[in-house]
Each structure stands twice: as structure tokens, then as C-alpha cells.
Amino acid sequence: MTLSRDDISDRLAAVGYIADHDVATALWLMDFLKRPLLLEGEAGVGKTEVAKALAAVHGAELIRLQCYEGLDQNAALYEWNYQRQLLAIKTREGADTDAIEEHIFSERYLLERPLLAAIRREKPPVLLVDEVDRADEEFEAFLLELLSDFQVSIPELGTIKATSIPRVVLTSNGTRELSDALRRRCLYHYVDFPDVDREAKIIITRTPGIDTSLALQIARMVASVRREDLRKVPGVAESLDWAATLAGLDLHDLRQEPELVYETMLCLLKTREDRSRLTREVTERLLGKVA
Amino acid sequence: MNASERQSACSRTGANRTPDSRAYGGEQGDWLGTRRRLAGFVHTLRDNGFRVGLGETRDALEILASPLASRASTTKPAFRSLFCATHSDWERFNEIFDAFWQGQGVRQARVLSGIAREGRAPARHLKDAGPRTGAPRLPDRVERRFDEGDAAGDSRGRREGASRFENLASTDLRHVVDPADIAQAHALATRLSRVMRARLVRRERVHRRGRRLDLRRTIHRNVSHGGTLVDLAWRRRKIRPLRLVFLLDASGSMSLYTAFFVRFLHGIVDAFRESEAFVFHTRLAHVSASLRDRDVARAVDKLALMAQGIGGGTKIGESLATFNRWHARRVINSRTAVMIVSDGYDTGAPEQLGEEMRHLRRRCRRIIWLNPLIGWRDYTPQARGMQAALPYIDLFAPAHNLESLAALEPYLARI
Numbered sequence: 194m195t196l197s198r199d200d201i202s203d204r205l206a207a208v209g210y211i212a213d214h215d216v217a218t219a220l221w222l223m224d225f226l227k228r229p230l231l232l233e234g235e236a237g238v239g240k241t242e243v244a245k246a247l248a249a250v251h252g253a254e255l256i257r258l259q260c261y262e263g264l265d266q267n268a269a270l271y272e273w274n275y276q277r278q279l280l281a282i283k284t285r286e287g288a289d290t291d292a293i294e295e296h297i298f299s300e301r302y303l304l305e306r307p308l309l310a311a312i313r314r315e316k317p318p319v320l321l322v323d324e325v326d327r328a329d330e331e332f333e334a335f336l337l338e339l340l341s342d343f344q345v346s347i348p349e350l351g352t353i354k355a356t357s358i359p360r361v362v363l364t365s366n367g368t369r370e371l372s373d374a375l376r377r378r379c380l381y382h383y384v385d386f387p388d389v390d391r392e393a394k395i396i397i398t399r400t401p402g403i404d405t406s407l408a409l410q411i412a413r414m415v416a417s418v419r420r421e422d423l424r425k426v427p428g429v430a431e432s433l434d435w436a437a438t439l440a441g442l443d444l445h446d447l448r449q450e451p452e453l454v455y456e457t458m459l460c461l462l463k464t465r466e467d468r469s470r471l472t473r474e475v476t477e478r479l480l481g482k483v484a
Numbered sequence: 485m486n487a488s489e490r491q492s493a494c495s496r497t498g499a500n501r502t503p504d505s506r507a508y509g510g511e512q513g514d515w516l517g518t519r520r521r522l523a524g525f526v527h528t529l530r531d532n533g534f535r536v537g538l539g540e541t542r543d544a545l546e547i548l549a550s551p552l553a554s555r556a557s558t559t560k561p562a563f564r565s566l567f568c569a570t571h572s573d574w575e576r577f578n579e580i581f582d583a584f585w586q587g588q589g590v591r592q593a594r595v596l597s598g599i600a601r602e603g604r605a606p607a608r609h610l611k612d613a614g615p616r617t618g619a620p621r622l623p624d625r626v627e628r629r630f631d632e633g634d635a636a637g638d639s640r641g642r643r644e645g646a647s648r649f650e651n652l653a654s655t656d657l658r659h660v661v662d663p664a665d666i667a668q669a670h671a672l673a674t675r676l677s678r679v680m681r682a683r684l685v686r687r688e689r690v691h692r693r694g695r696r697l698d699l700r701r702t703i704h705r706n707v708s709h710g711g712t713l714v715d716l717a718w719r720r721r722k723i724r725p726l727r728l729v730f731l732l733d734a735s736g737s738m739s740l741y742t743a744f745f746v747r748f749l750h751g752i753v754d755a756f757r758e759s760e761a762f763v764f765h766t767r768l769a770h771v772s773a774s775l776r777d778r779d780v781a782r783a784v785d786k787l788a789l790m791a792q793g794i795g796g797g798t799k800i801g802e803s804l805a806t807f808n809r810w811h812a813r814r815v816i817n818s819r820t821a822v823m824i825v826s827d828g829y830d831t832g833a834p835e836q837l838g839e840e841m842r843h844l845r846r847r848c849r850r851i852i853w854l855n856p857l858i859g860w861r862d863y864t865p866q867a868r869g870m871q872a873a874l875p876y877i878d879l880f881a882p883a884h885n886l887e888s889l890a891a892l893e894p895y896l897a898r899i
Contacts, residue, residue, distance in 0.1 A: 197551065198551070198552060198558060214557075214561070215561035215564070215565070218552065218558050218561040218562050218565065219561065219562075219565040221552070222547070222552075222562055222565055222566065225546070225547075225550060225552075226543045226546065226547075226566070228543070230565075233570075233571055233574075267700065273704070273707075275700070275703045275704055275707060276703075278707055279703070279707065279711040282707075282710055282711065283711070297707075326814075366813075367571075367813055367814040368813060368814065368817075369814065369817075370760070370814055370815065373535060373569070376535075376569035376570065377535060377537060377539070377540070377569060379569075380565040380566060381564075381565055381566075381568040381569055381570075381573070381574065382565055383568075383571055383574040383575075
């Protein structure tokens with residue numbers, strides 16, 4: 194199934210993902226050039242959402258591999274179910290050893306981890322390798338190999354070839370420099386914070402019953418908060434939280450209740466330092482600009 | 485799509501200046517022209533520090549033959565996704581793209597008449613048309629040092645004999661003038677950086693004693709023993725080696741020292757796997773990639789291009805702000821020593837420098853400020869920028885000769 198670029202952008206809209214213009218192009222290229230897509234950007238800009246939207250666009254399953262330091266093949270690819278194997282050995286004590294071995298190294302005892310699962314599906318799924326920069330460099334090299342061959346060799350079972358080639362999305366928060374090889378293998382897209390209009394649209398889609406004008410005000414306010422010198426810049430999720438809060442409090446205009454705005458800003462500010470930086474005065478100054 | 489289909493696809497689109505519409509007038513050779521211009525573009529990207537391989541070029545051709553190429557609004561993002569690999573690539577891409585394809589479009593009318601010089605022309609053109617035109621081109625620093633050599637006096641560094649090497653080590657880097665001496669100084673710098681690394685790594689090995697039983701692996705290993713635990717698998721804490729981040733001031737006031745430090749940087753980046761290098765004057769440039777080039781001369785050349793803008797003021801505070809905002813999270817971890825090489829003459833606001841130093845201090849393990857001026861007699865850090873930065877510096881050390889650099893090594897080993 195190949196979709197044109199415009200189809201993709203239509204479908205993105207249909208599944209409720211308000212894309213910036215170029216994302217659709219990148220997603221189309223993924224299919225066209227058969228390359229994985231590497232998404233970078235600050236925390237909270239919605240990188241993971243892109244993968245979810247891609248899965249929805251293609252009606253595919255989303256398989257997610259969350260990376261962390263020390264992630265190894267056992268957790269990412271496959272693992273034998275040792276407990277069951279041991280049980281099987283115990284219960285069959287005395288039987289022919291070859292038969293036992295054959296039995297315990299069969300697929301029944303194989304635990305699929307995300308990477309193996311992704312290449313064994315009938316229909317190509319979307320494989321999201323989240324925060325790949327958190328994994329070790331060794332794992333990155335291994336991932337690179339898998340992404341070029343799409344086959345896995347399990348010593349006890351033999352080589353498992355991909356039944357379908359998954360669409361691979363990698364995200365990185367930039368806590369570590371990724372290898373050149375991986376970068377070059379991938380298409381690249383830098384996800385930025387949405388501009389005011391797009392953020393307002395996102396707020397409207399995700400927050401039921403919110404006024405358009407309020408959504409726009411919130412988006413503007415969040416954009417100006419982001420320009421302040423903060424330790425943790427609020428992401429899209431935070432602005433959605435805040436929008437939900439304000440909508441829940443039945444507010445229609447930010448200027449009506451500056452005090453309420455100030456109090457609910459804790460949805461956006463996640464450290465004590467940021468909180469103390471955005472004082473009442475600063476909040477009012479920002480509000481003044483938003484209006 | 486085969487070649488002939490491609491050609492017809494090309495000629496169907498009208499004449500325009502963007503690559504998508506492939507304005508190559510004639511019927512024949514359209515596709516050839518496209519390829520040549522694409523090669524020129526790729527060349528330009530490489531000149532600008534993009535890592536573009538054959539695979540990318542091939543894919544770019546496919547994009548040009550795809551429906552995406554029908555509109556500029558889709559070709560540009562497609563190329564951007566394909567050719568960019570880092571955030572800094574991403575930021576610069578549009579500018580380069582516009583300069584190449586649109587600038588190119590202007591001279592296209594002439595080129596069309598059948599002169600095949602496109603391959604080269606764009607590279608030159610982009611450099612001229614780029615936004616950095618205002619800044620004077622950085623001269624090759626190494627040569628410049630040679631030039632100054634004649635003026636600075638031959639009295640130093642000419643002595644022969646057994647003590648020659650030692651002598652060189654204590655000579656102020658400004659006075660290292662003889663080309664042979666310079667080469668030797670660079671060799672020493674490279675060796676120094678290697679020694680530093682060797683020490684650090686050995687130290688780490690001794691400390692690897694953290695032990696925990698790896699239960700899962702233990703069971704796995706002992707399946708062959710029927711589940712009786714015979715072989716035990718242990719887990720050790722992996723200790724990351726020290727990471728060095730270098731920020732080198734390449735402003736006019738430092739120009740006597742930059743050539744040397746660029747070599748030193750090259751040695752460091754080459755030897756430490758985990759190191760990053762930045763050069764700043766009025767803006768900050770990430771130069772690790774260029775420094776990884778094994779050929780020193782070429783690396784220095786590349787760096788010279790990137791560090792354009794010499795002679796202007798130094799905006800240390802602003803450069804640090806860029807660093808903190810865009811790079812710090814990626815290149816700094818808890819075992820990172822940040823080494824700033826600068827004379828502290830800042831044309832920006834000292835308050836900003838102080839503030840950014842405070843931010844930086846919080847992120848990294850140590851800040852080392854190397855100031856070549858300390859080596860001068862009677863130097864006191866009077867510059868306002870230096871004053872603002874001092875409270876956040878762990879080690880404020882001279883860096884005017886090789887001895888002073890060597891003296892850093894024990895300090896680094898203790899971090």
C-alpha cells in the first residue's frame with residue numbers, strides 16, 4: 194500500500210495529529226526510500242506522537258521499544274523463557290536428552306521482545322525505538338545491523354527472516370551524540386515546538402469544549418513562557434494539561450483572572466526554580482502581551 | 485521509473501529556478517543536467533560540513549524522479565530530511581538550499597547554452613552568496629604564524645642540542661616560529677593528549693569493583709547444568725571515561741595562540757573517543773566532526789573555514805548561551821570536564837557571561853579555564869568578563885606553553 198504525500202497529510206489530520214507541514218513529506222519518504230526516520234527535538238515536543246500518528250495513518254500496530262542505559266539484546270530482541278525451560282527439564286527428567294533439548298528450544302519457549310516482534314508480524318507494524326540515545330553504543334551498533342538486514346539469528350533456532358519490514362521511527366532527546374552511521378542510515382527530522390496557530394489547533398482538538406479564543410490565548414501564553422529562561426521548557430503535553438485545567442475551571446478569558454492563571458501555571462512549571470522565576474509580576478507582564 | 489520515463493518527466497515540467505521543476509531547457513540531457521547539478525549541491529553540502537554519502541545522492545535522485553519533485557514546497561523538506569543528520573545541519577539547510585538552487589537559477593540562463601561548468605560553479609557561488617559574506621575570510625592560521633615568525637624574532641627556538649626539546653616546552657607558544665619547531669610542538673601536543681587519556685583509562689580499570697549477581701544471566705548459563713547454579717554471572721558497574729568538552733576562543737585577541745590550540749584540539753579529539761570541540765568568537769561552531777579528520781592539515785583547514793569571523797569581537801557570554809541551549813544537554817554528562825581556552829576579553833555583557841557560567845557550572849563536573857595571558861608576567865585577571873566568570877571556575881590555569889598544558893594532566897586524572 195503506497196500512499197501519496199497528500200494522502201498522508203490528509204490522514205494525519207483525520208487521525209487528529211496536527212502535523213507541521215514537513216512531517217508528511219518525511220513520512221512519505223520513509224516509505225519511498227525505505228529508510229528509518231530519526232526524530233530529534235526537545236523533550237515534550239511530541240516526537241512519540243509522530244510515531245503514533247504514523248501507525249494510525251497506516252492502520253498498523255505500534256510496537257514500542259523504550260531504550261535505557263544497559264538495554265541489551267535480551268530485553269530488546271528475544272529471550273528464552275528460562276523458568277519454563279527449567280520446569281520442562283525437571284518434569285521430563287529421565288527422558289531422551291535430545292528430545293528434551295529439541296523441546297525446550299522450540300518457539301514455545303521463546304519470549305518475543307519488541308524488535309523480534311516487529312519483524313515477525315504479518316502486516317508491517319510501526320516500530321518506535323524511543324530515546325535511542327539512552328541506550329549504549331553497543332546496542333546502537335546492533336540496532337543498525339538489524340535495521341539493514343532485517344533478520345535475526347538465534348543460535349538455538351536458526352535465522353529468522355523478517356516476514357514484513359516494519360516502518361521504523363527512532364527518537365532522540367540528545368543526551369548522547371548518536372553515531373554517524375546511524376544518523377546517515379536514517380532520514381532526519383527536527384521536531385520543533387509548534388507555532389502558536391498549530392498549538393492552538395492541537396489544544397482545540399485535544400480539549401473538548403474549549404473556546405477557540407481561549408485556546409489561542411493559551412497557545413500564545415505558552416509560547417511566551419517558552420521564551421523565558423527556564424530549566425524545563427514546557428512541552429505540548431504541559432500546555433494541554435493547562436488548557437484542560439483552565440477549561441475545567443470554566444475560564445473563558447485569561448485576562449479575567451490573572452490570579453487563577455498564576456496559580457494554575459504549575460501545570461507548566463515543573464521545578465521550584467522555574468516557579469520562582471515566573472513571579473506574579475512576570476506572569477502579568479506575559480499576560481499583558483498575550484492580550 | 486526507468487531513465488526514459490524520467491527524462492520525459494523532466495521535460496514535462498516547465499522552466500523555473502527550483503530543482504523540483506528542473507529547468508534545464510533542452511530536451512536532451514535534462515536528466516544529465518539534473519544529476520550534475522545535484523552533484524554540485526551535494527558538493528556544496530559537503531563543503532559546509534554535511535556528511536553526505538553516495539547512498540544519499542542516489543536517494544536524492546530518486547526523490548527528483550518522484551512526485552515530490554513537482555513542487556518546491558515538498559522537494560525542500562524532502563531533501564532536508566534526507567541530507568541532514570544533526571540539528572545544526574537542520575538549522576543551516578534551508579539557507580544553503582536557497583542559496584544554491586535559487587542563486588544557481590539566476591545564472592542558469594547562461595549555463596543552459598551548453599557549458600558544463602555547473603558542477604563547480606555553485607560551490608563558489610554559495611560561499612560568495614552566503615550570509616557570512618560580511619565577515620572576512622579566515623586566513624590559514626598556520627601560515628600566518630609563519631609570517632609573524634620573521635617579525636617576532638629568530639632569537640628563540642633556534643638552539644640546537646640535547647636540551648632543545650625541553651626548551652621548546654617552556655617557550656611561550658607565541659614565540660614558536662620555526663616551522664620545524666611548530667611541527668614538533670604539535671607532535672608534543674598530540675602525545676600529551678594521548679598520555680592524558682592513557683592515564684585516565686588505567687585509573688578507571690582499577691576502580692571497576694562494583695559487583696552484583698546477574699540472576700537472569702546466571703540461570704541462562706546454567707540451563708545446561710539442569711538448573712543447578714554452577715557458573716555465576718556477575719554484573720559490574722560500567723564506568724564511563726571522562727569526557728572532555730573544549731571551547732576554544734578564536735577571536736582576534738587570541739589569534740597568536742589559536743593555531744597551536746587547534747592542533748592541540750585535534751590531538752585531543754583524535755585521542756579521546758568522548759570529546760567534543762567547539763570554536764567561538766562572535767558565534768559558536770561545533771567542530772568535532774571536522775577535527776575527526778585524520779589529516780591534521782585538512783582538519784585545520786576545515787576548521788579555519790568554520791571559524792570565519794576572526795578579528796571581530798568576542799561574545800563569550802552569547803556563545804556560552806548557545807552552547808548551554810543547544811549542545812550542553814547532549815555533550816555534557818556528570819563526568820564531563822569543560823575546558824575553556826580564552827583570554828577572557830569579552831565584548832558582550834559580563835553579566836551574561838557570569839549567568840551562563842553559572843548554568844554551565846551546574847551541569848558539568850569541572851570547569852577549567854585556560855588563559856594564555858596568565859603566563860605573562862604581572863598578569864591579573866582584570867578583564868570584566870574574566871572577573872564575572874571566575875567564581876564558577878574550578879581551575880584557572882595558564883596555557884602559554886606546553887609545560888603548562890602538561891601540568892594539567894594530573895589534575896584531569898583526579899577528576
